[in-house]
Ligand code: SF4
Ligand code: SF4
């Protein structure tokens with residue numbers, strides 16, 4: 001089904017949910033103020049649902065808003081967002097009966113900075129960017145250029161394991177297929193893994209020296225749901241409030257431990273970072289470690305206990321010295 005048909009169906013379903021009083025809010029996407037962007041739409045108004053859109057730029061993980069809203073919510077969810085919702089249910093942050101999941105099988109989200117790099121133009125200079133099966137078609141100065149989707153999707157989308165929501169009330173389209181070759185998704189991580197330890201340490205020192213501790217990575221992350229974060233504690237004070245690189249690094253190391261088994265590799269923390277620190281090199285590494293060591297993937301089963309709240313006698317323990 002094309003995006004336009006999915007969008008029409010979404011609007012019909014969302015309107016019906018509000019009219020029938022089955023939900024208090026709808027959370028979805030509407031057109032953003034900048035070219036080729038979308039922005040979250042949170043509404044109680046049945047006429048506003050005509051602003052809902054589905055296109056290759058619906059990037060936000062909307063599950064982030066669920067813990068903020070009171071009442072029943074109809075939420076548009078791609079594969080990774082869907083797993084974040086399930087993970088929040090597992091952590092008792094959201095009740096399954098309070099969400100109506102409008103699942104969107106997801107073919108991957110276009111990373112405009114990759115498009116800009118390939119065509120050598122700023123996004124404002126592009127006439128159009130559309131998805132056509134395995135290709136992305138970019139129109140510049142009236143001329144069409146085609147790129148394989150694998151060159152212009154976000155890195156996390158290139159490695160996506162579950163693009164089609166598994167837990168939903170309404171599935172708005174047929175299943176979406178995966179990008180077959182996932183090597184590009186881990187390229188940055190593998191470069192880091194190939195570095196000698198000292199060089200890797202220097203790399204992160206340089207990266208975290210640029211962190212301004214804005215906490216955008218924390219704010220956007222659905223797995224970071226604590227009302228009070230350890231960074232705000234003063235007794236004991238785990239890290240200094242000023243953004244020294246060492247404290248910035250500790251912030252991310254502890255954040256990664258806290259989201260282990262909750263992170264769905266939605267890529268939002270890295271995308272939100274205003275200074276482009278490659279945070280996914282840490283979160284995806286932790287995601288893979290959790291999978292390799294504990295055979296656990298976040299948000300796969302709403303009845304399963306969260307990773308950090310249970311153990312198996314067969315769990316590896318050779319890291320305890
Ligand atoms: S990670 Fe998967 S489900 Fe999430 S936006 Fe990318 S392709 Fe879609
Ligand atoms: S979003 Fe980037 S700059 Fe802001 S706190 Fe996180 S790592 Fe630091």
Ligand code: SF4
Nearest residue numbers: 221263264266267269
């Ligand atoms: S840590 Fe980053 S990639 Fe993982 S769930 Fe949070 S925002 Fe998404």
